Every structure is written in structure tokens, then in C-alpha cells.
Amino acid sequence: xAGVIQSPRHEVTEMGQEVTLRCKPISGHDYLFWYRQTxxxxxxxxxYFNNNVPIDDSGMPEDRFSAKMPNASFSTLKIQPSEPRDxxxxxxxxSRSRGYTFGSGTRLTVV
Amino acid sequence: QKEVExxxxxLSVPEGAIASLNCTYSDRGSQSFFWYRQYSGKSxxxxxxxxxxxxxxxxxxxxxxxxASQYVSLLIRDSQPSDSATYLCAVNSxxxxxxxxxxxxxxxxxxxxx
Numbered sequence: 001x002a003g004v005i006q007s008p009r010h011e012v013t014e015m016g017q018e019v020t021l022r023c024k025p026i027s028g029h030d031y032l033f034w035y036r037q038t039x040x041x042x043x044x045x046x047x048y049f050n051n052n053v054p055i056d057d058s059g060m061p062e063d064r065f066s067a068k069m070p071n072a073s074f075s076t077l078k079i080q081p082s083e084p085r086d087x088x089x090x091x092x093x094x095s096r097s098r099g100y101t102f103g104s105g106t107r108l109t110v111v
Numbered sequence: 112q113k114e115v116e117x118x119x120x121x122l123s124v125p126e127g128a129i130a131s132l133n134c135t136y137s138d139r140g141s142q143s144f145f146w147y148r149q150y151s152g153k154s155x156x157x158x159x160x161x162x163x164x165x166x167x168x169x170x171x172x173x174x175x176x177x178x179a180s181q182y183v184s185l186l187i188r189d190s191q192p193s194d195s196a197t198y199l200c201a202v203n204s205x206x207x208x209x210x211x212x213x214x215x216x217x218x219x220x221x222x223x224x225x
Contacts, residue, residue: 045212045213099143104154
């Protein structure tokens with residue numbers, strides 16, 4: 001099993017640009033989570049899906065953030081427009097039982 | 112608001128010693144408790160989970176849970192320099208921990224000195 005696959009690994013973009021982060025969960029996992037990690041706030045849940053349906057998006061900071069899961073093997077997190085305070089590591093995780101498996105993360109830098 | 116608290120450290124122990132990492136949580140309805148290890152620049156990886164009061168051992172790791180005190184701990188015996196990492200405590204209100212929001216503490220940084 002290849003694990004949870006995220007792309008890109010690093011993203012540097014200018015303020016105001018659109019950023020799209022991608023995630024392929026582990027096959028057979030029916031939960032998918034998007035987390036953001038910063039030194040100040042630690043790991044924060046942004047949104048999670050169950051069987052491709054968004055269940056809780058209360059962690060999405062504002063309307064600039066959106067997430068989709070069109071099928072069981074793919075999800076995107078989009079930020080439009082991006083701002084410097086969005087700079088963080090974004091993790092995707094998937095789960096079927098007993099905790100989550102995290103992807104390698106996308107380090108986003110907005111300049 | 113549900114919170115998970117950990118001492119940020121760093122916690123420094125000599126090689127071969129026992130490292131003790133502690134965590135408290137605010138939601139009395141929490142059902143599942145997890146310890147993740149995160150090396151610098153890497154993603155968190157699950158090392159232990161516990162659902163019931165008491166101790167659970169896995170190799171050099173022992174997780175301890177006391178729901179009455181809302182306290183969970185991780186003991187690492189015979190600590191090795193390769194154990195140097197940040198340890199994240201995570202709590203879920205669902206049994207099994209696969210669903211719902213896994214709430215993480217900010218982590219304790221452990222340094223094992225040779």
C-alpha cells in the first residue's frame with residue numbers, strides 16, 4: 001500500500017493566487033481529513049469527509065477555503081485568494097479504524 | 112471547546128532511561144486516545160492507542176489511561192536517540208477513533224541524549 005499521497009510536497013505562491021492541494025487516500029478508507037499544522041496552533045482539523053460526503057467543515061477558516069471529494073480516491077483543498085497567514089503545512093489523513101494515517105504533507109508558503 | 116494539553120518540553124532524558132510523556136483532556140466524553148510520533152519535517156505516525164482505563168504495553172511503549180482524572184500518558188522504556196521526536200497526544204469522542212474529529216495536543220518534544 002502506497003499510503004496517503006499528497007501533492008505537491010512544497011508550494012510557494014504569491015499572495016492573491018489560487019492554491020490547490022491534492023490528496024489520494026488509502027484504498028478502502030472511508031474517512032478523509034484535512035489538517036493544518038503551524039507552530040503556534042499545532043494540528044487543526046479543517047474539514048473531514050465520510051464516504052465522500054463532507055461531515056464537518058467548521059474548522060475551515062473562512063470562505064477562501066474550499067474542499068471537495070469527487071470520488072473515494074481523490075480530494076482537493078483549494079485556497080482562493082491565498083494570504084501570507086495561510087502559510088503552514090497541510091496534511092491529509094485517511095482512516096478506516098483506529099486512528100488516522102497521514103500523508104507526507106504540503107508545505108505552503110505564501111509570499 | 113474541547114482541548115488537549117501537553118507540556119511542550121523539551122523533555123531531555125539520557126539514553127536508556129524511561130521517558131514519561133503526559134497529556135490531559137477536557138472532554139469527559141472522550142472514548143479513544145492516541146499517541147503519535149512526529150519527526151522534524153515529517154508527518155505524524157501512530158504509535159499507540161488505548162480505549163480502556165489502565166495500561167497497554169507494546170514493546171518499549173506503555174500507554175496509561177485514567178478517565179476519571181482525564182489523563183493519558185506514554186512511557187518509553189530504554190529510550191534511544193532515535194526516539195527523539197515530538198509526541199502528539201490525540202483524543203476522539205468516538206470509540207475506535209476512525210470517525211469524528213481527532214483533537215491533537217501541541218506535542219511534547221523529546222530529546223534522548225547519547
